[in-house]
Amino acid sequence: MNFEISGSLIVKEDTVDITSSFKKREFVIEVINERNQDWNDFIKFQLTQDKCGLLDSYNLGDNIKVGFNLRGRKWEKDGKVNYFTNLEAWRIDIVSDGQLAEPQAPPPFAETDIPPAEPKDDLPF
Template sequence: MSYEATGKLVAKFDIVQRTESFKTREFVIEKTEEINGRAITNYLKFQCVQDKTALPDRFAMGEEVKVMFNIKGTKWVKDGRENFITNLDAWRMESMKGGAAGSTGAENTQFNNIPPQDVVDDLPF
């Protein structure tokens, strides 16, 4: 299942080479919401893996972005004790300025490029 969150980019960390063939990178967005008349600020830390580690490079610090991500959880046992970690794995980022930076191809489709419904097409189905 995929999720999305919007906020201001406030931190970008270096790429970490975890193994010879696996690398990760983290970044943080600041998300402020008004709840019962109070502004509540949360900081969401995301992880990018492999070819997605360059995603944050396309955005300036302080820029409003939308992040599409999956939630992944891992369990491991150490010294007889169960441990758990949850990651927010980012797989796409967009600027909230109007463009879709960090996306390509069909992901960049604009709804205003879709023809109006009264246009007759010649498809057989």
């Protein structure tokens, strides 16, 4: 399941080595509640493995757009079952002036962009 959300980066943790083969990094964004700004949402994400470096170029206070997957896990120990939900970020983009910086599309073709037809007719059909 892929989702996207935008907000202000307010917490940026260091990368933590969980095991010799697994590392993660957590961060939090503040999302403005459009109905009541006294009740903003604080959303914690995690980056894993090679994605941990995605956060390096962002600073606290930056407005970012996060692409993430919603992941759920089941864990059993000593007869007890626990369920965990993680928001696993896989993409981070900067947002400027409340808008995501969109790449500029090339201008449409004009008639003058089309080369003239050759005067000789050498088509095989």
